[in-house]
Amino acid sequence: MTNPSLYPRPALTVDCVVFGLDQQGLQVLLIQRDVPPFAGEWALPGGFVRLDESLDAAARRELSEETGVRIEYLEQLYTFGAVDRDPRERVVTVAYYALVKLASHAPVAATDARAAQWFPIGSTPKVAFDHEQILTAALERLRGKLRRKPVGFDLLPPRFSLRQLQQLYEQVLGRELDKRNFRKKILGMDLLVETDERESGVAHRAARLYRFDVKKYQRLCLQGFHFEV
Template sequence: MSDERTGPIPRGPAVATDIVLFTIADGALQVLLVERAAPPFVGRWALPGGFVHHDESLEAAARRELAEETGVAVRWLEQLYTFGEVDRDPARRVISVTYFALVDHEPLAPRADSDAADVGWFPVSDLPALAFDHAAIVDYALRRLRYKTEYAPVAFQLLPETFTLSDLQTVYEVILERPLDKRNFRRKLQALGVVQPTREMRRPPAGRPARLYRFAPAAFEALGGGVVLAF
């Protein structure tokens, strides 16, 4: 380690955090964006985020920013990547530690608070022009989501606590962008034991009622990290 680590702190970069929050709505994958109210990039859409305070951890900063701008406790939050190109902010040197977050759509009603002009969900397939390098950050998050869907229990975080197996299959199909076989999908889930049937059913507007299931974290843990949820 260089002496610099212990010498006087050089005039360093500022540290921010930006969050890519996904949900599923209207059968599509959506990202939460806020409209910038101050320069640079006034009026442009951007990821929610802000500077890290001196006395809070990175994850705490991400949660605080999310709470301030969406008022919602996310279901899943993990660090994504740290973007540190010198010129990524035209005004000054800012390093952004980005986070990847998931919520189920229902309970979320993002509203603009004082910090942002507007807030909204945008389908990932049709995003507006974004501020800074945020388009690259969303791309990176999308790759992580697709990748992670195949081996970690992230799809469940995009659904309410109970869900039908068809709901779950739709989530996989929307994220992976390919159709899955219904019987293989269900067999695999039940073989792994990662879903627990409840006693309740959901009655659709038309058609046979569907059983509601619940994610079984215990069963998932027992399988260790090497679970393959690839269908």
């Protein structure tokens, strides 16, 4: 490893897969490109990494600039570096995925002029570059993460019903779960605290709302506790 300045360099970008949850299920946020290549096509929000910012910071900045969503959870996913993934020239991209509380946002949130839109997983349009591959990888990672870490709560409002929680797991894991077993398991971890609030605006018995006790989770983790659904 000699002097770095002697080598021609790939361009370096970050791209983000933003997941949100609403009544229709799990959604991804895409933006419409306004410049070539792939002008007019949908793509993941992202952009170039600046010299004075870390990769995480670049991801957060791009998300804030392009979508204005408030990020609950952000994790680096994988770095994609196929030689021809950008037709212009060599571009390596560090992909991230993010979770947001979709319920608290306007359905389409975009701070700058670009169109941003939520698409249900499984009904995404054709996307630019190798972004399809990134989307797939992100979803796979989310599935694994959700089972092993309590990140699901970052997709839900601060207070939620057990039904909401169960539906989240069902949608992301792609299979049905038994109501009684699910409640037994989740409540058995002793990480949810009952609030005295209840669901409102439903045409049936209102469900009790719970909140996730982050502090308690962190304490348990130090004692070797392992979250798993």
